[in-house]
Amino acid sequence: MENFDMALVDWSRAQFGLTAMYHWIFVPLTLGLSFIIAIMMSIYVRTGDELWKKITKFWMTLFGINFAIGVATGIILEFEFGTNWSNYSWFVGDIFGAPLAIEGILAFFLESTFIAILFFGWGRVSKKFHLVSAWLVAIGSNLSALWILVANAWMQNPVGMTFNPDTARNEMTNFWDVLLSPTAVNKFLHTITSAYVLSAIFVIGISAWFILKKRRIIFAKRSMLIGAVFGLLSTLFMLMTGDESARQVFRDQPMKFAAMEGLYDGEANAPLVVIGFMQKKPTSENPKNADFAFKLEIPNLLSYMAALDPNAFVPGIHDLIRGNEEYGIISYYEKINMGKIAITALSNYKEAKENGDKALASIELQKFRDNYKYFGYGYYNDPYNMVPNVPLTFYAFHTMVGIGVLFLLVFIFVIYFLFKKDIVRARWLNYIALWSIPLAYIASQAGWMVAEFGRQPWVVQDLMPTLSAVSNIDHKSVIITFVIFAITFTTLLIAEIKIMLTQIVKHSKIEED
Amino acid sequence: MYICYTFAKCPALSISMNIFRKILQFYIDGFRDMKVGKKLWLIILIKLFIMFAILKVFFFPNFLQTNFDTDEERGDYVLEQITKTNKEE
Numbered sequence: 001m002e003n004f005d006m007a008l009v010d011w012s013r014a015q016f017g018l019t020a021m022y023h024w025i026f027v028p029l030t031l032g033l034s035f036i037i038a039i040m041m042s043i044y045v046r047t048g049d050e051l052w053k054k055i056t057k058f059w060m061t062l063f064g065i066n067f068a069i070g071v072a073t074g075i076i077l078e079f080e081f082g083t084n085w086s087n088y089s090w091f092v093g094d095i096f097g098a099p100l101a102i103e104g105i106l107a108f109f110l111e112s113t114f115i116a117i118l119f120f121g122w123g124r125v126s127k128k129f130h131l132v133s134a135w136l137v138a139i140g141s142n143l144s145a146l147w148i149l150v151a152n153a154w155m156q157n158p159v160g161m162t163f164n165p166d167t168a169r170n171e172m173t174n175f176w177d178v179l180l181s182p183t184a185v186n187k188f189l190h191t192i193t194s195a196y197v198l199s200a201i202f203v204i205g206i207s208a209w210f211i212l213k214k215r216r217i218i219f220a221k222r223s224m225l226i227g228a229v230f231g232l233l234s235t236l237f238m239l240m241t242g243d244e245s246a247r248q249v250f251r252d253q254p255m256k257f258a259a260m261e262g263l264y265d266g267e268a269n270a271p272l273v274v275i276g277f278m279q280k281k282p283t284s285e286n287p288k289n290a291d292f293a294f295k296l297e298i299p300n301l302l303s304y305m306a307a308l309d310p311n312a313f314v315p316g317i318h319d320l321i322r323g324n325e326e327y328g329i330i331s332y333y334e335k336i337n338m339g340k341i342a343i344t345a346l347s348n349y350k351e352a353k354e355n356g357d358k359a360l361a362s363i364e365l366q367k368f369r370d371n372y373k374y375f376g377y378g379y380y381n382d383p384y385n386m387v388p389n390v391p392l393t394f395y396a397f398h399t400m401v402g403i404g405v406l407f408l409l410v411f412i413f414v415i416y417f418l419f420k421k422d423i424v425r426a427r428w429l430n431y432i433a434l435w436s437i438p439l440a441y442i443a444s445q446a447g448w449m450v451a452e453f454g455r456q457p458w459v460v461q462d463l464m465p466t467l468s469a470v471s472n473i474d475h476k477s478v479i480i481t482f483v484i485f486a487i488t489f490t491t492l493l494i495a496e497i498k499i500m501l502t503q504i505v506k507h508s509k510i511e512e513d
Numbered sequence: 514m515y516i517c518y519t520f521a522k523c524p525a526l527s528i529s530m531n532i533f534r535k536i537l538q539f540y541i542d543g544f545r546d547m548k549v550g551k552k553l554w555l556i557i558l559i560k561l562f563i564m565f566a567i568l569k570v571f572f573f574p575n576f577l578q579t580n581f582d583t584d585e586e587r588g589d590y591v592l593e594q595i596t597k598t599n600k601e602e
Contacts, residue, residue: 061549068553075564079573086576090591119550120543167584168592347596350589468595471576481572488563495556503549 008475009467012084015482017452019076021445022489026070026496028444031145031192032199033063034138036230037118040223041134045127055223057122059203061503064119069496074148076485084478088459088469094171095161095178096151103147110140145195146188153184155460156451157252163372165349165365183252186245187451193238194447197407200231201433201440204414206504208433211424215508224433225418232411238404243305249454250306250314253461255386256454258317259393261302262292266316266324272301275398278391286384290391317390321383332383335462339378342371376463386465388456396449403443410436 037059044052078100081089089096117125117133125133154160160177161170172178204227210220250257257263262278263270276295283289300310307314313327323331345368352361380386410432417423423430457465547554577587 064550065553068550068557071557072561072564076568079564079569082575082578083573084576087591087594090577090587091595116540116543120539120546124539124542165592167588168595169588343596346592350592350596464595468597472594473576477572481568484568484572488560492556492560499549499552 005475006467008473008478009470011475011478011482012080012470013466015084015478015485016077016080018482019073019080019485019489020452021448022485022493023070023073023077024445024448025441025493026066026073027145028195028198029066029202030063030070030141031195032197032230032234033059033066033202034134034141035196036199036203036226037063038131038134038138039226039230041131043226045131051219051222055219058219058507059223060119061507062206062500065496065499065503067115069492069499073489073492084471084473085459085469086471088464090169091464091469092155092460093169095154095158099147099150099178103144110136110143114140142192145192149188149191150179150184152451153181153187154178155458156187156455157181157183157248158460158463159183165346165368166353183248186241186248190238190241190245191447193234193241194404194444196234197231197238197404198440198444200227200234200411201407201436203227204231204410204433205435205437205440208430209504210508212427212430212434213508214424216510217424221418221423224414224423228411228414228418231407232415235404235408235411239408242401242404246305247307253455254315255317255320256388256393256450257306258315258320259388259390259454260397260450261314262290262390262394263302263314263316264289264291264318266314266319266327268303268313269300269311270302270306270314271297271299272305273297273394273398276394278394286387288384288387288390317387321387332377332386335374335377336380336383338371338374339376339380341378342368342375343378345371372463374462376458376460376465376468379465379468380457386457388454393450393454396446396453400443400446400450403439403446407436407440407443 037056040052040056040059043049044056114133114136117130118137121130121133158170159181160172160174162173163170178184204224207220207224207227210216211224246257249260258266261270261273262276273292274296277293278290279293281289281291302314303312304310306312315324315327315329319327319329321332323329323334345364349361349364349368352358352364377386413429414423414433417426417429455461457467459466459469544550544554577590581587581590
């Protein structure tokens with residue numbers, strides 16, 4: 001690590017991780033609750049039932065609290081791009097510019113204009129215009145998410161661009177390739193549906209608390225019904241998009257896929273680990289090696305999940321590093337060589353151009369272009385340093401999937417008890433619904449951990465690792481801002497929870513309608 | 514060309530002003546009637562102040578913007594950074 005301050009890399013990653021994770025505490029509830037409110041308001045406008053108006057207003061209050069506390073927390077991430085990740089920002093600038101500008105102009109203004117009408121419009125604008133505003137707030141907030149997720153998807157699977165060796169920037173060659181890449185489409189759909197599920201759990205969990213306290217039962221049951229139906233549909237869609245995401249990761253980020261399953265040695269007819277416990281088992285080749293102390297598997301399912309073929313070969317970490325001729329897998333060693341050729345060629349190209357040697361510049365440029373695909377590998381000598389944290393990725397993935405499946409059952413049970421039984425008497429189910437709220441946040445964060453820890457060491461897949469993306473600044477300044485963020489965001493989170501709980505308790509004391 | 518000097522003589526301008534006044538009144542009434550919202554707006558303002566007046570100014574200068582004058586210099590610098598080999602070992 002002679003050329004690089006790894007403390008700076010680690011602190012910059014920790015700081016970005018902290019702010020991104022806190023930001024993501026606020027965002028999913030906004031994305032999902034906005035649609036739930038729009039649905040509730042639609043029922044009110046259609047039926048004229050005053051209770052639906054009260055229900056809508058109550059959830060709007062909680063939405064408003066979450067929106068107010070969470071708004072602009074994402075701007076911190078943009079500060080960090082400019083200060084801590086300047087190499088990366090420059091490298092990707094033209095690709096990120098377009099989606100983020102569209103987000104700023106279109107989605108933000110749509111959202112912020114109509115949110116005022118949504119909150120101030122009761123009795124001041126027509127019911128229909130008010131309802132349209134509610135739907136536009138929901139669509140606007142989800143459009144905001146689209147653009148940032150497109151940018152993230154590009155980092156996981158960079159397409160639609162070409163690298164300009166004269167400016168050291170990637171330039172967009174096809175906007176639609178970036179916007180409609182399968183990774184972007186799937187990431188957007190999977191992320192927003194997971195946000196809908198979280199919001200649905202939030203609604204049924206708080207409604208369950210009302211029922212447990214025997215307060216505002218009809219109010220709570222109606223809220224629960226909307227939450228559970230919305231949540232069930234969202235969960236089904238989330239499982240479908242998750243399934244498709246797995247195949248995409250298998251194709252485009254096979255190392256992440258192997259880490260998600262803790263698969264070191266690839267195999268045909270690969271089983272899916274349902275539950276497993278990993279322990280460290282260092283080898284001379286890989287000191288970070290881990291293996292299962294215990295695992296419960298379903299035969300062939302991983303092969304089917306990856307390639308829709310129960311007999312398909314799924315490469316493990318060792319196959320990717322050592323290569324596997326039989327299955328056409330290029331080894332990390334070869335990729336490292338090609339990466340080094342690309343880096344050297346880029347440097348030589350620049351030098352030849354400065355010296356006015358056009359012939360040499362042309363040769364070096366061609367060499368660079370031929371090997372650019374593996375540019376990022378050239379920073380490494382030991383391929384095992386390009387393996388993500390396997391136990392962390394494995395546990396995060398299985399936590400996310402396990403909780404997602406649990407929610408499917410929760411929604412089904414809630415709907416069943418609402419229609420066929422008395423949910424008020426099913427205290428166990430109400431307790432499960434209530435305690436599902438923190439689980440939803442854990443699953444949501446775990447999902448991002450899979451996406452972001454699993455793709456390490458890449459900031460831009462195969463092209464730029466984190467260690468070459470950071471700015472050359474003093475790591476002590478990063479530690480200071482890390483602490484400031486930790487304090488600020490924790491304060492905001494405490495404020496949100498406190499204000500929300502106050503409002504929930506206050507509403508629970510209102511007499512039944 | 515007809516030029517409006519007063520609202521009374523210019524119906525289009527008068528209508529626009531009325532719409533503007535209505536929108537303004539809508540926001541004023543909305544803010545006045547807020548309950549929880551007042552506390553939330555206070556939090557938003559404090560948060561934005563911390564972000565833009567403290568963090569952005571003192572802790573988050575744009576590294577390339579502040580250290581280099583032209584895009585060419587910035588490009589050259591980044592190119593130099595990303596072509597440093599043997600970063601890992």
